[in-house]
Amino acid sequence: MRATLLIIEDEILLGTELSRHYQSGGWEVEWATTLSQARSILLEQHFDPLLVLSDMSLPDGNALDLIEAVQGQHPHAEWLLLTGYGSVPDSVRALRLGAYDFLEKPCELEHLDLVIASAARSARAQRRLFYQVQQHHRQYSPQAFVGRSQSAQEVRKLLAKLTEVPFSALIIGGETGTGKGLAARILHYGGERAQHPMVELNCAALPRELLESELFGHEAGAFTGAKARHPGLIEQANGGTLFLDEIGEMPLDLQAKLLKTIEDRWVRRLGGSKEIPIDVQILAASNRDLEEMAKHGDFRSDLYHRLSVFRLNLPALREIKEDLEELVPLFVAAFNAEAGRQVKVIPERVWTRLHAHDWPGNVRELRNVVERCVLFSEDAVFPEQWLQLPGQANSLASASHTASPDQIFLPLDGSMVLEEMDRYIIETVLRRNDYNIAATARALGTTRETLRYRIQKHGLKSSKLSSSRS
Structure with missing residues (x-):
């Protein structure tokens, strides 16, 4: 990441000294003496500064006006402001606009170097987060839910609509392996909370006591072994998304506590008395029918109705086998890249066997089958013998078992x-x-x-x- 610095200073001697000093320190420096010149550098010359070091008062206006004008184009640059006369209103406005620091002239160069170094670390961290979010946004767009079936198209349309609205909660239903985790990531990284954390918890993976501590957090000494304060996952997800997978396995008493937290919009750690405000989007997933569970008292009906602002049901793979034509090449390409293989041809007999299987493990099972076949491939042909689908005999193995000692059976369907x-x-x-x-x-x-x-x-x-x- 380039160390780029824009200096806005109308005092020629000071501007020259700062430019020379930071250029010798490895910075790429641009220097403007007026706000209009700085605006041209930022908006017309498309200079992308990591930091902007600016005098507050310039011949053609106040630097705070420039910050306000270019915030949308350069949201991840840190601003350091220098002024010969500080005022409370300007200080308040500078902080409100997100300025990193507000320094009075004259400023010792050593002190300025320390502030510059600290601001640079902050700007780099912000940019890394921004690039990660952008990468996730591309990776987890609604188009990532692959399939040409009518059901897959409807899921994509609903995902696209949901990423455009600020919903508070949603239930994702579907059998194990249908892509509930993928749908959750699409909703988070495609929505307005993408630059905030996405925290995931499998409610079936932890015992009740540990689940409560992980979810709500605890203070030091709250229970035996609690040696330090631990912010819970709800608190860690503040501003972003909490994905609760297999929520149907959560004990009823914790469901009541979760409901109160969602309704009150605050959380209290175990052993603590402080109410911590939270703003969290809840995505709840289950391979069980939560509505039926609520009717039979196995899931709290009030929590179900609070979470089911929207419901997204993912189809089983056996119901949309036409999507195999898109899913299989996608997985083949992914595992080719990972393992350095060159599988390009999928014989017709392989397609026949893939379509004949009911895929009880859904897309997860399909992914595992394709991974095994690609890893064991020896050339460009998808190896049928490694499909190993339950209920389907391996063609080469069955041929060797049924052939007499002076016979060999070979498939003539293009699979070899x-x-x-x-x-x-x-x-x-x-x-x-x-x-x-x-x-x-x-x-x-x-x-x-x-x-x-x-x-x-x-x-x-x-x-x-x-x-x-x-």
């Missing part, structure tokens, strides 16, 4: 390329002949030299080969 067939034939005949090179060569009608060459070519190495009689 010629090289794969050659390797499979040699490997199968070697195994049937106890890795005897001479017997295998006779069975294949070739010479031992040719067979050895092809064994080496396909990498069919075995300790049995070196010890077998040739």
